[in-house]
Amino acid sequence: xxxxxxxxxxxxxxxxxxxxxxxxxxxxxxxxxxxxxxxxxxxxxxxxxxxxxxxxxxxxxxxxxxxxxxxxxxxxxxxxxxxxxxxxxxxxxxxxxxxxxxxxxxxxxxxxxxxxxxxxxxxxxxxxxxxxxxxxxxxxxxxxxxxxxxxxxxxxxxxxxxxxxxxxxxxxxxxxxxxxxxxxxxxxxxxxxxxxxxxxxxxxxxxxxxxxxxxxxxxxxxxxxxxxxxxxxxxxxxxxxxxxxxxxxxxxxxxxxxxxxxx
Amino acid sequence: xxxxxxxxxxxxxxxxxxxxxxxxxxxxxxxxxxxxxxxxxxxxxxxxxxxxxxxxxxxxxxxxxxxxxxxxxxxxxxxxxxxxxxxxxxxxxxxxxxxxxxxxxxxxxxxxxxxxxxxxxxxxxxxxxxxxxxxxxxxxxxxxxxxxxxxxxxxxxxxxxxxxxxxxxxxxxxxxxxxxxxxxxxxxxxxxxxxxxxxxxxxxxxxxxxxxxxxxxxxxxxxxxxxxxxxxxxxxxxxxxxxxxxxxxxxxxxxxxxxxxxxxx
Numbered sequence: 001x002x003x004x005x006x007x008x009x010x011x012x013x014x015x016x017x018x019x020x021x022x023x024x025x026x027x028x029x030x031x032x033x034x035x036x037x038x039x040x041x042x043x044x045x046x047x048x049x050x051x052x053x054x055x056x057x058x059x060x061x062x063x064x065x066x067x068x069x070x071x072x073x074x075x076x077x078x079x080x081x082x083x084x085x086x087x088x089x090x091x092x093x094x095x096x097x098x099x100x101x102x103x104x105x106x107x108x109x110x111x112x113x114x115x116x117x118x119x120x121x122x123x124x125x126x127x128x129x130x131x132x133x134x135x136x137x138x139x140x141x142x143x144x145x146x147x148x149x150x151x152x153x154x155x156x157x158x159x160x161x162x163x164x165x166x167x168x169x170x171x172x173x174x175x176x177x178x179x180x181x182x183x184x185x186x187x188x189x190x191x192x193x194x195x196x197x198x199x200x201x202x203x204x205x206x207x208x209x210x211x212x213x214x215x216x217x218x219x220x221x222x223x224x225x226x227x228x229x230x231x232x233x234x235x236x237x238x239x240x241x242x243x244x245x246x247x248x249x250x251x252x253x254x255x256x257x258x259x260x261x262x263x
Numbered sequence: 264x265x266x267x268x269x270x271x272x273x274x275x276x277x278x279x280x281x282x283x284x285x286x287x288x289x290x291x292x293x294x295x296x297x298x299x300x301x302x303x304x305x306x307x308x309x310x311x312x313x314x315x316x317x318x319x320x321x322x323x324x325x326x327x328x329x330x331x332x333x334x335x336x337x338x339x340x341x342x343x344x345x346x347x348x349x350x351x352x353x354x355x356x357x358x359x360x361x362x363x364x365x366x367x368x369x370x371x372x373x374x375x376x377x378x379x380x381x382x383x384x385x386x387x388x389x390x391x392x393x394x395x396x397x398x399x400x401x402x403x404x405x406x407x408x409x410x411x412x413x414x415x416x417x418x419x420x421x422x423x424x425x426x427x428x429x430x431x432x433x434x435x436x437x438x439x440x441x442x443x444x445x446x447x448x449x450x451x452x453x454x455x456x457x458x459x460x461x462x463x464x465x466x467x468x469x470x471x472x473x474x475x476x477x478x479x480x481x482x483x484x485x486x487x488x489x490x491x492x493x494x495x496x497x498x499x500x501x502x503x504x505x506x507x508x509x510x511x512x513x514x515x516x517x518x519x520x521x522x523x524x525x526x527x528x
Contacts, residue, residue, distance in 0.1 A: 048395075051399050052398075052399075053395050053398060053399065073299075073403075074299070076401075077299055077401040078401075080398075080399055080400065080401035081401050083399070084399075085396070085399045087392050087395070087396055088392075089391060089392060091391060091392040091393050091395065091396035092393075092396075093388075093393050093396070093397075094387070094388075094391065094393065095384075104400065104402070105400045105401075105402070107301075107304060108300055108301060108304060108400075108401075108402055109401065153396075153400075157400075
């Protein structure tokens with residue numbers, strides 16, 4: 001299968017702190033990969049790196065065959081027109097209505113007639129179950145609606161690759177299930193390459209073709225849903241069985257942490 | 264020794280900051296001519312900014328510069344009457360307003376209204392990931408947000424300064440007619456005789472530069488906003504304080520240059 005995304009020895013650092021320690025993986029064309037991991041595992045950083053918002057300290061990321069770590073601004077723009085990213089909080093432009101938000105990439109990057117764009121906006125809103133909301137401002141929408149409006153904007157340019165950052169985080173179970181359904185529908189209808197970052201296990205098992213489990217910046221497990229689910233690796237089991245960290249340092253280390261640097 | 268090191272580090276930071284402003288301006292200038300975004304849409308956004316930053320500032324700028332005109336006339340007359348030269352009030356008002364106070368008061372009003380708004384707008388967009396969203400949609404935030412602001416301010420600041428000059432002179436005229444033995448006609452003639460074209464143009468040039476500085480600082484502070492709502496407040500305050508400082512500093516430089524070149528103009 002042709003790889004839509006390929007990461008080779010991908011390392012990302014914030015200052016002197018390395019958060020991703022040499023990741024290697026591929027996402028095939030038309031595949032849905034869900035990246036799961038706890039807070040601070042580096043999954044959001046990974047997503048930001050895959051769309052070019054973070055620069056890796058070393059390694060390569062190929063998106064549609066182009067190494068985005070070395071791409072020029074023009075090449076990067078061309079790649080970005082082929083991808084859609086739905087942010088965790090929606091990240092809709094607050095000064096524009098929902099409809100204007102969805103129309104924005106179309107107005108800037110295509111020469112379509114404004115009436116055609118208007119029709120497209122309505123189609124995208126219908127796809128995410130928000131028909132009739134084009135004139136609402138983002139602040140007037142609930143959290144779940146904002147996320148769906150963000151999906152509609154991510155879909156506006158009919159992207160080849162779709163990224164979702166924590167699509168169901170902070171939503172009630174019914175709305176979260178609706179979002180999962182929506183991703184499954186998109187997957188079926190458009191056979192897009194989809195990368196989802198989440199910490200919701202139920203959602204991950206439902207929508208993924210393959211799962212990547214990130215832990216402290218390393219890939220702890222990677223494979224089809226069933227394979228990851230049945231993994232015997234202790235760290236994977238701990239995450240899947242929701243077992244709290246019990247590693248305690250000895251008493252002396254513990255005391256040292258409180259007193260270190262104090263004179 | 265520690266003090267010297269701190270002063271040195273502070274100076275280095277200041278130079279780097281001004282360098283950052285120059286870089287933002289240069290990048291915006293390049294994007295104005297070779298923008299990946301549609302020019303017509305950019306002009307629409309610039310027009311929207313011009314309405315908000317320029318036309319929206321007209322009432323308050325008018326009021327303030329009118330009062331400043333009256334104040335200068337009152338203060339001037341207070342001194343000039345001792346010399347029996349109260350008829351010089353018209354020239355005092357017109358020259359101080361057009362060369363100095365018109366552009367300066369306009370700049371301070373615009374800093375309060377628009378410089379702070381630029382920082383708050385971009386800062387909030389940073390916090391809510393809207394800037395990242397723009398980038399992932401292949402919409403360069405500088406081309407999308409900053410270039411229209413520079414364009415709008417480059418046009419509107421000189422226009423506002425000219426209007427402020429007019430309102431300031433009108434304020435002086437009110438005093439001249441009410442208690443300075445002038446008629447409306449004689450005040451206008453005295454103003455016209457006192458001014459040379461250079462008085463007006465030096466003020467307009469200053470206003471243009473002030474506009475560019477206010478935009479660069481507001482946007483730069485917005486982009487440097489960290490995480491959290493508190494940071495938006497910090498960058499807004501910094502935008503106002505730094506803009507006022509830089510505007511006064513640039514004004515000093517310009518006024519000195521104009522003073523030194525007075526013989527040649």
